[in-house]
Amino acid sequence: MLHHEPVASINYMQRTLRANRNMKYIMLPYIENQHWILLxxxxxxxxxxxxxxxxxxxxSLAIxxxxHTAYTSFLLLEGIKATKLSWVSMKCAQQTGGDECGYFVMKYMFQIVRFLYQANDLKKVCICCKLVTYMILKFIN
Incomplete structure (x- = not known):
């Protein structure tokens, strides 16, 4: 999707950011080269x-x-000075086999949601499964 229709991908990400502007965290399950990662x-x-x-x-993630382009556009539309996103690699559980990455993404999401629920901060989380579905369907078709 990112390689085949980059403009459509960026526009979709920008709309997703605008629709979820009040969320504290946006979870973005992401697949690249047949490997799932949670952003x-x-x-x-x-x-x-x-x-x-x-x-x-x-x-190096293609996304x-x-x-960054979608984020910068989102900030400008919100009237906020554009700044670059920081990317932080988190210490997290590692898979031992070759095909457990989807399970681990779900595990990370569960752990994050459980932590935020216990901290009474769950209302500020958006899990963008629509984005994943959209990107998978575009990639398959």
């Missing part, structure tokens, strides 16, 4: 937290530049 975007901290069950130092 957690904090609009207030201007940071993307990367939960990768196969952490590799050589991984970084399009997400």
């Amino acid at each position: 957690v975007l904090s609009l207030y901290k201007r940071t993307v937290y990367v939960f990768d069950s196969l952490r590799r130092s050589d991984r 970084k530049e399009p997400l």
Whole structure:
């Protein structure tokens, strides 16, 4: 999707950010090269937290530049000075096999939601499954 229709991808991400502007965290399950990764975007901290069950130092995510473009456009439309997103690789559980990445993304999401629920902060979380579905369908078709 990102490679085939970059403008449509950026526009969709921008609309998603605008629709969820009041959320503290936006969870973005993301697949690249048949590997699922969880990205957690904090609009207030201007940071993307990367939960990768196969952490590799050589991984460069194709979504970084399009997400930055969508984020910058979102800030400008909101009347906020545009700044670059920070990307933080999180220490997280690592898979031992070759096909558990989807499970780990769900596990990370569960743990984050449970923590926020216990902290009574759950109302400020958006899990963007629509974005994932949209990107998978566009990639398949």
